[in-house]
Amino acid sequence: MPYQFTVSPDFGPEQLAGWHIFNTWLQRQLNTDIHFETFDNFENQRQAIREDKVDIIYANPYDASFLVREKNFVAVATPRKPDETTIVVQADSPIQTVEALTPGCTIAQTDDPDISMMGMIMLEPANLDAGNTEISVQDSYIQVAKTLIQGNADVGFFMTEAFDALSNLVKSQLRPLVSSDIQIVSHVLLIGPEMASKKDELTSKLAAMDTDSQGQKLLQSLKFEKWVPVDEEEMEFMIDLIEALAA
Template sequence: MPYQFTVSPDFGPDQLAGWHIFNTWMQRQLETDIHFETFDSFDAQRQAISEDRVDIIYANPYDASFLVREKGFVAVASPRKPDETTIAVPADSPVNDIESLESGCRIAQTDDPDISMMGMIMLEPANLDKSNTETIIQDSYIQVAKALIQGRADVGFFLREAYEGLSSLVKSQLKPLVTSDIQLVSHTLLLGPKLAQHKDELGKRLLSMSEGPQGKSLLDSLGFDSWNPVDEEEMEFMIDLMEALVA
């Protein structure tokens, strides 16, 4: 039975083909069968993780705590591109800064927990929190953009990479207010207990991926330039940081 590989549901639709190719690349590196499966929501993915149906995952930083501390996953590498949150409003909105947002505003977002958390922290200068705002959950970042454009939401939270990946037509109808600059959290490629012994081997090959034209092309299709190694201490620091922010 093949091992199961999945990625956090917040990746852009234009990256799906790249992740399929990356899965093929991993099969060659590890000389084993790996099945790539995507999930429509974080809840569905977490259910699969709880049922031990995931062996390799490109995980968002919020889920790393459960994966590492409860399920025994080990970190291999992170992209050299930290996760940041972009907050945007419709292009014709009178709001030009965070402080101008008012109580009762409708927030469109996906169920990507780390982006939601960072977005809410960034709204604190306007004295906004979950008690005086309305959350509108969307299935994808393009749906978040549509909610803003169609007037169903006043403000939207985006993974910066997802916002930058929107078409020029869509972005012309939006107005970004602010983008975070935390530089401390990122998605991470994790191996489950069944494959943990391949951590060093896979890590070395990931780090050298950017050295050849084929590797560079694959990385470009995934939306970043190269991989960084992640040791246990760095992973624990990021988990502690995320848990502190949630608290």
């Protein structure tokens, strides 16, 4: 039975082909069968994880805590692309600062857990929280942008990378208020207990990916510069930080 590989649902659709190619690369490098499957949302993916149907995952920082602490996954490598959050309003909104937002406002967001968490933390200067705001959950960041542009939400939470990737036409109708700058929280590639014996081999292969032209092209398709190995201490530090932010 092949190993099961998936990626966090928050990646852009333009990267899907790259992940399929990456899966083929994984199979060749590890000389084993690996099936790549995507999920439409985080809850469906988490259900698969709970049912032990995932062996390798490119996970967001929030879910990495559950995967490591509860499901005994281990970290292999990270692209060292910080996960940052940008709070956005419609271009002609009278709101100029976070502090100008008021209770009862509507927030458009995806179900991306770490971006939602960071967005709510960034609203604290306006004394806003889940109890005095309305949340409008959208399937994608494109839908978050559409909701704002149509005037159906007052503010939107975006992964900064996703906001930057929007077309110029869409971005011209939006205006960022503020972005986070944590720098040390990022997605990470994790493997489950069934693949634990392959950790050292996979770490070595990933770290060397940027040393040949084929690997460089694959990295570019994923919008990565390189993979950087992650040790247990680094992973525990990031998990502790996420849990502290969520507290």
